[in-house]
Structure formats: C-alpha cells, structure tokens
Amino acid sequence: MAQSFGVIGLAVMGENLALNVERNGFPVAVYNRTSEKTDLFMKERAQGKNVKATYSLEEFVQSLERPRRILVMVKAGKPVDAVIEQLKPLLDQGDMIIDGGNSLYQDTDRRTADLESTGLRFIGMGVSGGEEGALNGPSMMPGGTKEAYDEIEAIVTKIAAQVDDGPCVTYIGPKGAGHYVKTVHNGIEYGDMQLIAEAYDLLRNALGLDHKQLHQVFSEWNTTDELDSFLIEITANIFRYVDADTHKPLVDLIMDSAGQKGTGRWTVVSALELGIPIPTMFAAVNARIMSSYKQERVAASKELTADVGKYEGDPQEFINKVRDALYCSKICSYAQGMALLSAASKEFDYNLNLSEIARIWKGGCIIRARFLNKIKDAFKQNPNLPNLLLAPEFKQSILDRQSAWREVLVTASKLGIPAPAFNASLDYFDSYRRDRLPQNLTQAQRDYFGAHTYERVDKEGVFHTEWTTVDELSLQVGTTD
Numbered sequence: 001m002a003q004s005f006g007v008i009g010l011a012v013m014g015e016n017l018a019l020n021v022e023r024n025g026f027p028v029a030v031y032n033r034t035s036e037k038t039d040l041f042m043k044e045r046a047q048g049k050n051v052k053a054t055y056s057l058e059e060f061v062q063s064l065e066r067p068r069r070i071l072v073m074v075k076a077g078k079p080v081d082a083v084i085e086q087l088k089p090l091l092d093q094g095d096m097i098i099d100g101g102n103s104l105y106q107d108t109d110r111r112t113a114d115l116e117s118t119g120l121r122f123i124g125m126g127v128s129g130g131e132e133g134a135l136n137g138p139s140m141m142p143g144g145t146k147e148a149y150d151e152i153e154a155i156v157t158k159i160a161a162q163v164d165d166g167p168c169v170t171y172i173g174p175k176g177a178g179h180y181v182k183t184v185h186n187g188i189e190y191g192d193m194q195l196i197a198e199a200y201d202l203l204r205n206a207l208g209l210d211h212k213q214l215h216q217v218f219s220e221w222n223t224t225d226e227l228d229s230f231l232i233e234i235t236a237n238i239f240r241y242v243d244a245d246t247h248k249p250l251v252d253l254i255m256d257s258a259g260q261k262g263t264g265r266w267t268v269v270s271a272l273e274l275g276i277p278i279p280t281m282f283a284a285v286n287a288r289i290m291s292s293y294k295q296e297r298v299a300a301s302k303e304l305t306a307d308v309g310k311y312e313g314d315p316q317e318f319i320n321k322v323r324d325a326l327y328c329s330k331i332c333s334y335a336q337g338m339a340l341l342s343a344a345s346k347e348f349d350y351n352l353n354l355s356e357i358a359r360i361w362k363g364g365c366i367i368r369a370r371f372l373n374k375i376k377d378a379f380k381q382n383p384n385l386p387n388l389l390l391a392p393e394f395k396q397s398i399l400d401r402q403s404a405w406r407e408v409l410v411t412a413s414k415l416g417i418p419a420p421a422f423n424a425s426l427d428y429f430d431s432y433r434r435d436r437l438p439q440n441l442t443q444a445q446r447d448y449f450g451a452h453t454y455e456r457v458d459k460e461g462v463f464h465t466e467w468t469t470v471d472e473l474s475l476q477v478g479t480t481d
Contacts, residue, residue, distance in 0.1 A: 005155060006030070006060060006070040008083060010037050013127070014073030015045060016134035017100065017159070022049050024158040029053075031060040057086055067094040067121075069152055076103045084111065093119035096148060100127045102263055105176030105183060112144055112175050121148040124175075126182020128365035129161065137161035139168040139365035141185070141357075143178025143350075146171060161364025168360040173350035180270075180344055181357060184337050187267025187281045189366050190260075191333035192231055194284035194421040199326045200235070202408065206311040206415050207318060211249035215239035217319055226327040226397075229369030258288040267340070274343045277431075279424035280333040287420055308416040318411070321404035328398050328405045329425035334375060335388035336428065355379035389432060398429065 007018040010032040022028045027050045032038045035055050042053045054060035061068065068091060072083050080099055087097060097115065099108065099122070108124030115122040122144055129138035140160050142149055149171040160169035172178040203209045203217060218236035221227040243250045264285045271278040290297075311318055338354055345352035358376040362368055378391035388394055398405075405426060412419040431437060446452040448467040456463060 004028070004065060004069070006064050006068065007073060008032070008057075008060070008070060009073035010041050011073065012131050013100075013134045014071075015041055016131055017071065017073065017127070017138075018051065019045060019049070020135055020137070020159045021155065022046075022051055024155075026155055026158075027052070029060055029063040031055070031057060057090060061087070061090040066092060067096060067151065068092075069096050069098065069155070071098045071100050073100050076101045077107070080107070081111075084115070088115075088118070088120070091120055094121065096121035096123065096151060098123040098125055098142075098152065099179075100125050102126070102182065102186070102261065103176075103179050104266060105180040108143065108176030108179045116145065121145065121151070123148050123152065124177075124179040125156075126178050126185065128182065128185055128361075128367075130366065133161065133364045133366075137168070137364050139360050139363060139368070141172050141178040141181045141360070142169065143172045143174065143176055143180070145174065160360075161368075163359075163363040165359060165362075168362065168364045170353070170356050170360050172357070173345070173352055175348070175350075177348070177350040177352065180348070180350065181341065181352065183263050183266050183270070184341055184344075185361065185365065185367060186263035187278065187340075188333060188337040189231075190264040190267070190284040190288075191280045191337075191421060192229075192330065192367055194287050195280070195326055195329050195333065195425070196231055196235055197287075198419045198422050199322050201417055202322050202412060202419070203319065205417055206411060207315050208310060211239045211242075211251065221323055221326075224323075225370055227323065227330075227369075228371075230366060231369075255294065256291055257294045258291045260285070260288050264288070270344065271336075271340050274340065274347060276336075276340045276343045277428065278336040278340055279428050280329065280336055280421050283420040283424040287418075306416050308414070311411060311415065318408075321408050324401035324404040325408040325422055328401050328429070329422050330371075331388065331394050331398060332425035332428045333421075335394070338375070338379070338388050339386075353379075353383075355383065387432065389429065402429075 004026040005021050006029045007014055007021070008031050010030060018028050018030055029052045030038065030041065031054045038053050038055065042051065052063055054063055064070070070087065072080060074080060074083055080101060080103060084097060097120065099111070103124060112122045112124065123142050124144060126141035127134065127138050133139070137160055140156055142152070142156065156169045157167040160167040162168070172181050200214065203214060209217065215236050218232055218239065222229070222232045222236055238251050239249065241250045242248065243253055246253065264281065268278065268282050268285055341352055341354060341357065344350060355376050358372050358379065362372045362376070374393050375388065378388060378393060379385055385391060389398065409419060409422055409426060412422070443454040447454050447464055451464055453462045453464045455461070
C-alpha cells in the first residue's frame, strides 16, 4: 500500500513531525541519509506504527502515492538544495516538496520559482514549537501557491496545534511568505527572551531574589492576562531545577553566553533593508553577541568597577514595576514585528493577514501567549492599523504603566544593570509618539557637509544652503536695529 506522506530527515524535528502525521491517520514513509538513524527510529519510536522505512531516495519516492507530498527536514541552505536536486528527476508533475526548516525567504522564493516552472509544487513552511510542538501540534506557516496549500490543507490542519478558534496553521501567502513570517516570529522570540532575561537580571541583582523567590514571581506573572505565555511558564520552571551534583540552582551554573542560529539576524537585516525600526529585536541580537565575549567581559569586570549597591525601596513595589515594564516592552516588540510584516507584505506582494498570523501564533509556537488574542482582535477590527501602539487596548495599557516603566529603567541605570531591550522599547515608544525629532539637525548637517538638501516645515520644495557663507548678522535671529 502506498503511503500518503513522506518525510526526509530524521533528526528530532523530522521524527516528531512524522509521528504527528501518522498519529493523525496519514501513513508515512521516511528516509534518512544514514540508514542507522532510520533503523533506530523504526526499532524504537516508530515501532508498531504505520511508518514505512526506505533506504534510498528512489525507494522512498516509489513508496508514495501520487501526487506525492514530501516534507524535507534537513539543515537550511545548501543541504535543502542538494535534496531538491536529488529528488527532481525522480518526481512527476504535480508532486510536491515541502521545506519545513528555517530557510531564508529569498531561498524559498528561488526554489518556488524553479520547481513550479517544471510542473512540480513547492511549499516553504515555517514550523514553530520545538520538539514538543512538532510531536503534539506546532504552529505552521506555509507559503507558496494557494493551489499547493490546498493539497496539504487536510494534513496540516490535523497536525497543527488546536486553539479555541481553530488550528494554528493558515495559508500565509505566495513565494517565501511562510518562511518570512517564521523569520519575523523568531525575531519577536529573540526580543521576548531578552526582555525576560532583563527582568530576571533586575530581580536577581537589584533585589537579590533567590531561585525560589524568582520561581514564585514568574509563576504569579504567568497567571496574568498580560504575561501568561509559554516563555514565562518555562522561565518559572527553570528556577525550580536544582543541580543534582552541586545542589545549586542549575540556571546559576549555566555559562552566560547565548547561541543563535541566524533568524534573529535575518530579521534585523530585512528590517534595515525595508527601512522599518525594530530596536528591541536589534538589542536582543546585540545582547547575544555581547554575551559571547565572555573572557573579555570577565577581564573588564576587574578593571571597570563601580560601587552601585542594591535597590533600597519596597521589594514588592519594584517587582510590580518590573512586571509593568516587561509588558510595555513586550507590546513594543510585537508592534515592531507586526510593522515589519506589514511592510514586507507590501514590498513582496505577500498580502499577509496580520490578524490571522497572530491567531496561529496562539498555540504550538514558542511565542504563544494569551495577549496574542488582543493582537488578533486589533488587526481584525482595523486591518490597516499602522502600528499596534495605536490600538486602543495597547495604547491605554502603556499609558497606564509608563511611569513604572521609566522608573525601572532609572533604577537599572543607577545600579549599572544593562537593560538594552527595555531601553530600546521605551526609546521606540518615545520616538513614535514625538511629533518632532532632532533629525532636523541631522538634515542640516548632511546638507552642510554633503549638499544632500532638506525640506522645510513652512513651505514646499527641496532646499540647499551654502552654510559656510553665513554671516554673523544672520545668526541674530529675532533682533532688530
């Protein structure tokens, strides 16, 4: 009997997605470059399940019913291209390849154009949720032709995470839209994680909270409408874990040097190319880079010393202020992400539905959070909302909390505790709400040294001034004889 679905690549994500598909009633064929991995999968996790092992791409392709639907779960970049090139001569018109890895959206654009021109179908599908999500229900962001999506809709809607208003999957848009949305999702994830880390740093080092107190604080935060989320939940759980060997909190023993796989950087690069400010995500990427300078930081800590002390006010009051600052900063981070998606939608003709994107992020994915309901509703009520900060719900939330937000950052500055993402979020808010920024001076400087011209607020046109010829009398603005 031919299998309904094929999976290439049996790392943990590939294995879990294969098992998810099989559990939902679709027979699966699997192939891995190393046969030992295939044998182990069949012997252990796939034993007794409707999964067929294959040991060559030819055998794999022949085991699938037509039109074939093949999910590729290999490392992004050249490995994906290599698998596609090996598959192409084995496939028939109408067969489909689905790239479920974290591919760069431009690569997906190229692959879509190439394969669709030959009569094959191609879907670039972002998958979020980690190992657990892949097995039990991820959030999925498929892009490509609508006709191609229609052919896999029955499968992906079954294997996706399920929330109160449907499965956490939808047709995102043409070409690389799915992978672009997944990239921005990851950029928002970077921002979220950095903001949480800064809140932890403030509570740990300004107040001196121990791991039990931190667990209590984050557990309480996770019961609120504002901060109930997967990332806050796992943060609370992390503080409970005590190392068996040292009997110390494990988090205190982990090296403070964070890794990254590139999607955060891709988000920043795309934002720069599109001219969209995303300072919170930029700060999060920079923070990870700075953390990698461990040896230099250790040496600098012995040279650049400062006696900063501890917070001397009411601890619970400060905890509440950090919570408010975290929520305000989080709103700004998501506002930046949604603004970037809106700009990309126009630039690349993706026709993205921001309300629907927020909806499919409510379950399965790493940034799943209760407040995504509010984002979904905001863009549903006004699909042309220029910025999330202007949605009534979020506008009032920040206005009510901005005093606490500012006080937290004053405290962080006084105590020498870096809070780059908190600061970037507040700077974004303050810049966005200003009707006049100091870039009038920047334009004057550009015109002075490079004749780049400027516009005026009092009359139409483009102007240039010979600044070096100005005489002293013209500086006496407002004086009379």
